[in-house]
Amino acid sequence: MKNVILPRRRALILTGGALAAPMLAPMIATGVARAADEWPxxxxxxxxxxxxxxxxxxxxxxxxxxxxxxxxxxxxxxxxxxxxxxxxxxxxxxxxxxxxxxxxxxxxxxxxxxxxxxxxxxxxxxxxxxxxxxxxxPNMLMTRLDFPANTVPEMIALLKANPGKYSFASSGAGTSPQITGEMFKSMAGVNILHVPYRGSAPAHQDILAGQVDMMFDNIPGPLGLMKGGKVKAFAVTSKERHPAAPDVPAMAEFLPGFEIxxxxxxxxxxxxxxxxxxxxxxxxxxxxxxxxxxxxxxxxxxxxxxxxxxxxxxxxxxxxxxxxxxxxxxxxxxx
Missing domain, CATH: 3.40.190.150 (Bordetella uptake gene, domain 1)
Structure with missing residues (x-):
């Protein structure tokens, strides 16, 4: 192989870059650390x-x-x-x-x-x-105020007797409320229609208006509606009862292993x-x-x-x- 002779200026640049790299590394690291300290x-x-x-x-x-x-x-x-x-x-x-x-x-x-x-x-x-x-x-299961059941066992019996008649809302496809509803369907052996919304707020509005029957949702929303006497609360999805709603049973009390x-x-x-x-x-x-x-x-x-x-x-x-x-x-x- 022939020796490659670099022009003097280019050789100096390459040599200088190689020598500078070890010195630049600590400077770069220091700069990153300073940026983190000064953030934001x-x-x-x-x-x-x-x-x-x-x-x-x-x-x-x-x-x-x-x-x-x-x-x-x-x-x-x-x-x-x-x-x-x-x-x-x-x-x-x-x-x-x-x-x-x-x-x-x-x-x-x-x-x-x-x-x-x-x-x-x-x-x-x-x-x-x-x-x-x-x-x-945790999520809480709530229903419209005139839903024709008052306990989880009564609800499951009603849904089994009327497959496909009732619906559950969620805050959107793929959200925790939807998956909780799907989990309930599977473990309870019931058939209810999923109605996805763009967020919890419009879903709550339709629960109150009676346009949809029930919903699992993060506890803050249902809790406020329950305390206001606007919905029925059936269960929470934590392993045990939630301190914010001690009178509302855990779903696991009726469906062992139900926890999300x-x-x-x-x-x-x-x-x-x-x-x-x-x-x-x-x-x-x-x-x-x-x-x-x-x-x-x-x-x-x-x-x-x-x-x-x-x-x-x-x-x-x-x-x-x-x-x-x-x-x-x-x-x-x-x-």
């Missing part, structure tokens, strides 16, 4: 993957309010709803990994959707950086610098420990649940694995 130095977009006014949106706004107090920066809520949270989750996955677009980490988009949807525009395990899990919320809990947290796109993830995680933990947030969460029926970034990723993966056979057994599928 401008407003942060926070994508909520469900419509405004629903229970998850409310909890997200409470968290963002606490973050604003801790950082003296704006956290601007951007509601991107649709397809059970998939639309908003895709927006998070495609955002720049700079910490200025983060958003809601949910059971629907990140643990249910991978099994429920035949095709997703993202990989729930690879395209996100899980930052923290912040809360768990919605959860929410914060995530960003894949590739967020580890130092920034740590900074975000620590701020979220501080927010979660505030007395104001605890009081607000209690009013919403949400249980605070803190998980660090590593445990957050494992929790999501475990939920996907646990729910997959339930979803498959229900026969539910979204194209």
């Amino acid at each position: 130095n401008k407003p942060v977009k926070y994508i909520v993957v469900f419509p405004a006014g629903g229970p998850t949106d409310t909890l997200s706004r409470i968290v963002c309010h606490e973050l604003e107090k801790l950082t003296n920066q704006q956290f601007i809520i951007d509601n991107k709803s649709g397809s059970g949270g998939v639309v908003g989750a895709e927006a998070i996955a495609r955002s720049a990994p700079d910490g200025y677009t983060i958003g809601l980490y949910t059971i629907a988009a990140h643990a249910i959707a991978p099994t429920l949807y035949t095709k997703l525009p993202f990989d729930a395990g690879k395209d996100f950086t899980g930052i923290a899990i912040l809360w768990e919320v 809990t919605s959860w929410g947290g914060v995530c960003g796109p894949a590739g967020l610098p580890p130092a920034m993830v740590t900074r975000l995680s620590e701020l979220l933990k501080q927010a979660l420990e505030s007395a104001a947030l605890k009081e607000a969460f209690d009013k919403q029926g949400a249980t605070r649940r803190w998980l660090n970034p590593a445990d957050t990723a494992a929790y999501r993966a475990d939920n996907e694995k646990r729910l997959a056979p339930i979803i498959k057994a229900s026969g539910a599928k979204v194209e």
Whole structure:
């Protein structure tokens, strides 16, 4: 092979670059760490993957309010709803990994959707950086006020005697309320029609108007309607009765093994610098420990649940694995 002789100027550039690389690496690392320490130095977009006014949106706004107090920066809520949270989750996955677009980490988009949807525009395990899990919320089964049953056994008997006659609402295809309804159908052996809505608020309106018969939904919404005497509450989906509604039985009292809990947290796109993830995680933990947030969460029926970034990723993966056979057994599928 012939020796390759480089022009002197190019040789000097290449040699200089090789010598500079080891010196630049610490400088780059220092710059990333400084950026994390200074985050945020401008407003942060926070994508909520469900419509405004629903229970998850409310909890997200409470968290963002606490973050604003801790950082003296704006956290601007951007509601991107649709397809059970998939639309908003895709927006998070495609955002720049700079910490200025983060958003809601949910059971629907990140643990249910991978099994429920035949095709997703993202990989729930690879395209996100899980930052923290912040809360768990059971669902509550409510019905219109004039529903002709008053207990879960009476409801199951009624539904079995009238297959296909009654309907259940959800906050959207692929959401936790839908999967909870499908789980109920499968375990109770009943046939009820699924009616998806774009969020909880319009579904609640139709429950009150008698346009749809029943709904599993995150406990804050049904709890308020129940206390206002506007709906009947039949059961909660946590393993045991919920302290916010101690007189409402757990569904597991009638259908052993029936347990499903919605959860929410914060995530960003894949590739967020580890130092920034740590900074975000620590701020979220501080927010979660505030007395104001605890009081607000209690009013919403949400249980605070803190998980660090590593445990957050494992929790999501475990939920996907646990729910997959339930979803498959229900026969539910979204194209």
